[in-house]
Amino acid sequence: xxAHAVRRAVWPAAALxxxxxxxxxxxxxxxxxxxxxxxxxxxxxxxxxxxxHSGPCYDDDSLVSSGAALxxxxxxxxxFLVKSSTGSNLFALAGTGWVSKDAQSTCDHxxxxxxxxxxxxxxxxxxxxxxxxxxxxxxxxISTSRYGLVSTTEPLGTTANESGCGSSWSGHHxxxxxDGGWTLRSYPDHRTCNRPxxxxxxxxxxxxxxxxxxxxxWVP
Amino acid sequence: xxxxxxxxxxxxxxLVLAVVTTTVVAFGATYWLRGPEPVGIAQQPPVSPGxxxxxxxxxxxxxxxxxxxxxxxxxDREKPTFTGTLNGYxxxxxxxxxxxxxxxxxCPGVGLSDPAPGRLLPTVTGxxxxxxxxxxxxxxxxxxxxPYAFLCRDNPAITYxxxxxxxxxxxxxxxxxxxxxxxxxxxxxxxxxAPRDRWSAVTIAGLPAVVASPxxxxxxxxxxxxxxxxxDPRSDVFTTVSAGAANAEFCTSVMEVxxx
Numbered sequence: 368x369x370a371h372a373v374r375r376a377v378w379p380a381a382a383l384x385x386x387x388x389x390x391x392x393x394x395x396x397x398x399x400x401x402x403x404x405x406x407x408x409x410x411x412x413x414x415x416x417x418x419x420h421s422g423p424c425y426d427d428d429s430l431v432s433s434g435a436a437l438x439x440x441x442x443x444x445x446x447f448l449v450k451s452s453t454g455s456n457l458f459a460l461a462g463t464g465w466v467s468k469d470a471q472s473t474c475d476h477x478x479x480x481x482x483x484x485x486x487x488x489x490x491x492x493x494x495x496x497x498x499x500x501x502x503x504x505x506x507x508x509i510s511t512s513r514y515g516l517v518s519t520t521e522p523l524g525t526t527a528n529e530s531g532c533g534s535s536w537s538g539h540h541x542x543x544x545x546d547g548g549w550t551l552r553s554y555p556d557h558r559t560c561n562r563p564x565x566x567x568x569x570x571x572x573x574x575x576x577x578x579x580x581x582x583x584x585w586v587p
Numbered sequence: 588x589x590x591x592x593x594x595x596x597x598x599x600x601x602l603v604l605a606v607v608t609t610t611v612v613a614f615g616a617t618y619w620l621r622g623p624e625p626v627g628i629a630q631q632p633p634v635s636p637g638x639x640x641x642x643x644x645x646x647x648x649x650x651x652x653x654x655x656x657x658x659x660x661x662x663d664r665e666k667p668t669f670t671g672t673l674n675g676y677x678x679x680x681x682x683x684x685x686x687x688x689x690x691x692x693x694c695p696g697v698g699l700s701d702p703a704p705g706r707l708l709p710t711v712t713g714x715x716x717x718x719x720x721x722x723x724x725x726x727x728x729x730x731x732x733x734p735y736a737f738l739c740r741d742n743p744a745i746t747y748x749x750x751x752x753x754x755x756x757x758x759x760x761x762x763x764x765x766x767x768x769x770x771x772x773x774x775x776x777x778x779x780x781a782p783r784d785r786w787s788a789v790t791i792a793g794l795p796a797v798v799a800s801p802x803x804x805x806x807x808x809x810x811x812x813x814x815x816x817x818x819d820p821r822s823d824v825f826t827t828v829s830a831g832a833a834n835a836e837f838c839t840s841v842m843e844v845x846x847x
Binding site for chain 2: 377378381382383384385386388389390392421422423425427430434435436458463465467468469470471472473474475477479481483484485486487488489490492494496501503504505506529530531532533534535542544546547584586587
């Protein structure tokens with residue numbers, strides 16, 4: 368082979384070498400967003416006794432403020448109930464719930480669940496007032512699925528007897544608060560759903576979600 | 588002066604340079620045109636660590652990775668919940684040997700009552716040992732539910748209020764947190780549950796107090812709740828502060844405001 372022929376062959380060889388290296392060199396995986404969605408459902412009795420409000424639900428609309436809580440009447444067990452879905456094919460969990468007793472004292476029996484995403488970022492809290500609890504603080508997995516909503520239920524306790532705690536405690540019920548990023552859903556406000564005409568004003572048919580939240584998580 | 592005199596074998600050097608340039612350009616174009624590695628091939632589904640996975644001693648968790656906090660939860664779960672006395676406080680999460688005070692115990696004969704119409708907010712925010720005033724709390728803390736107040740013969744006996752902590756508030760989780768403040772007359776046992784190594788004895792405003800840290804706090808990320816309890820014998824008022832996603836400094840700073 369002549370020197371001229373070698374010089375002519377070196378250019379495609381160099382280009383081929385570059386292409387080969389470009390194909391073989393490992394590249395980092397794509398970092399993408401994963402979408403999650405959680406619905407917060409009523410976790411207590413099924414009778415709505417006070418629409419969206421904050422604080423005590425006095426028998427006087429002018430004394431009650433609108434807020435992120437609903438009262439569910441009746442004597443029953445209380446549970447954290449959420450339903451979740453995801454657009455991700457990587458995750459079977461939407462996150463972790465931290466279940467904690469805030470207070471178990473006179474006129475203040477309270478438990479809550481803090482909802483964290485899979486990167487440990489706080490997203491929302493559900494608080495259950497008038498809930499008598501005996502559990503030890505603990506974590507739970509919040510299940511999810513890309514094929515539809517899946518439920519996670521965690522028992523929290525029973526409705527507390529807070530008789531003697533003023534007129535705002537009208538009997539066994541749970542005051543369920545959606546704190547944080549929850550978008551509050553279609554229930555009546557306390558101005559149309561409050562004592563003394565609960566039966567007609569608070570009727571909402573079969574129960575549905577109290578609020579929901581959606582977020583995207585960046586996975587490197 | 589010619590090129591041949593400056594560089595020995597100039598034609599060979601130029602040839603090598605041109606070949607290298609061709610290779611680099613071909614590599615760069617190919618590598619760039621490939622785009623990112625497909626996730627389904629290059630990235631396995633992140634699996635939540637098992638219940639037996641605990642933190643590696645001496646290794647700081649990478650909080651950018653999914654499930655970084657799970658080993659800390661596992662480690663915490665294995666430790667017994669502390670029951671006992673610390674800094675003069677009875678810590679009794681299970682309520683063992685204790686009968687909870689009822690409203691009729693706190694206010695014999697009549698039980699507790701509501702503030703008069705229109706007096707709820709002034710009762711909670713006005714001057715007094717059970718005062719909770721959102722205007723004095725750290726920036727980023729906003730009310731979500733409440734306030735609540737119960738009176739014993741017109742005297743405040745219990746106040747509490749629930750709050751939201753905005754994202755970006757110092758010492759809270761980057762996403763924010765919840766916060767609750769409870770105050771009552773009389774000394775109650777502490778019912779917050781945590782293992783012994785998360786409890787600390789501290790002094791706040793010259794008074795003994797107990798603080799529980801969250802399960803893990805790395806940089807600006809926390810998992811679990813902080814808690815502080817303080818009893819003031821001068822006013823006979825017991826105060827607790829808890830936040831679902833914040834570190835001990837945050838809960839302590841709120842308590843400092845309350846007992847100032």
